[in-house]
Amino acid sequence: MDSNYPPEPMDDEGYPLKCKLAGVGGGIIAVIAILFVCHNGMVGSIHTTKMTSMAKVIKAVDFAAKKHRDQRRWGPDKAPYINHPIGVANILANEGGIDDPIVLQAALLHDTVEDTETSLDEIEQEFGKIVRDVVDEVTDQKDLPSKERKRLQVINAPKKSPRAKLVKLADKLHNLRQSPPADWTEERIKQYFVWSSYVLHGVKGTNEALETKIDEVLGARGVKMAPPPENYQGYDKYA
Numbered sequence: 001m002d003s004n005y006p007p008e009p010m011d012d013e014g015y016p017l018k019c020k021l022a023g024v025g026g027g028i029i030a031v032i033a034i035l036f037v038c039h040n041g042m043v044g045s046i047h048t049t050k051m052t053s054m055a056k057v058i059k060a061v062d063f064a065a066k067k068h069r070d071q072r073r074w075g076p077d078k079a080p081y082i083n084h085p086i087g088v089a090n091i092l093a094n095e096g097g098i099d100d101p102i103v104l105q106a107a108l109l110h111d112t113v114e115d116t117e118t119s120l121d122e123i124e125q126e127f128g129k130i131v132r133d134v135v136d137e138v139t140d141q142k143d144l145p146s147k148e149r150k151r152l153q154v155i156n157a158p159k160k161s162p163r164a165k166l167v168k169l170a171d172k173l174h175n176l177r178q179s180p181p182a183d184w185t186e187e188r189i190k191q192y193f194v195w196s197s198y199v200l201h202g203v204k205g206t207n208e209a210l211e212t213k214i215d216e217v218l219g220a221r222g223v224k225m226a227p228p229p230e231n232y233q234g235y236d237k238y239a
């Protein structure tokens with residue numbers, strides 16, 4: 001039995017008329033849609049913004065990889081340093097649900113100024129003022145002694161912008177998950193976790209998913225996110 005019964009009306013060239021009309025109609029609708037969204041700047045901006053954001057994030061990966069190319073992490077496996085900023089951005093995107101390209105770029109770049117020959121002006125030139133400002137917020141003052149830098153991380157954490165707080169959360173989470181250096185005693189590891197918990201207390205209330213994971217990692221060492229003691233004097237003898 002002919003499944004096309006009754007036969008569809010055909011045009012002169014033997015094409016089903018309905019399809020042809022649908023095609024024409026579809027084409028018209030598509031053109032109208034494109035004109036509409038172009039008029040409203042949507043097609044252009046959606047397409048361009050997405051591509052530009054992706055391109056900027058990839059550029060930040062490339063920039064950080066070049067800057068950190070000769071550095072290794074402090075863990076026992078001495079992994080390439082770039083694993084850390086990429087890991088921080090990955091935590092934000094895939095555990096924190098963050099898709100703000102500014103945060104992801106800042107995460108990728110967060111150690112370039114502190115740990116490589118990179119200036120904030122260079123970051124601004126390549127990635128813009130907003131990324132620069134977030135990177136600046138998460139960069140320690142290199143000219144200060146380590147103990148003071150660590151104290152300031154605790155004191156200044158609550159004053160950071162929401163974007164900088166996100167980078168801090170993911171940065172600390174990545175570090176806390178890493179195996180400590182082989183020569184660290186249990187006491188030193190514990191102190192590192194306690195100091196981290198003070199910094200993290202200052203940036204909490206920013207991303208529930210990440211904070212839950214941080215609670216788990218700290219909890220495994222018997223540590224909780226907590227404010228520093230009054231008149232906190234700094235990290236410890238290991239700083």
Ligand code: ZN
Pocket residue numbers: 084110111171
């Ligand atoms: Zn870091």
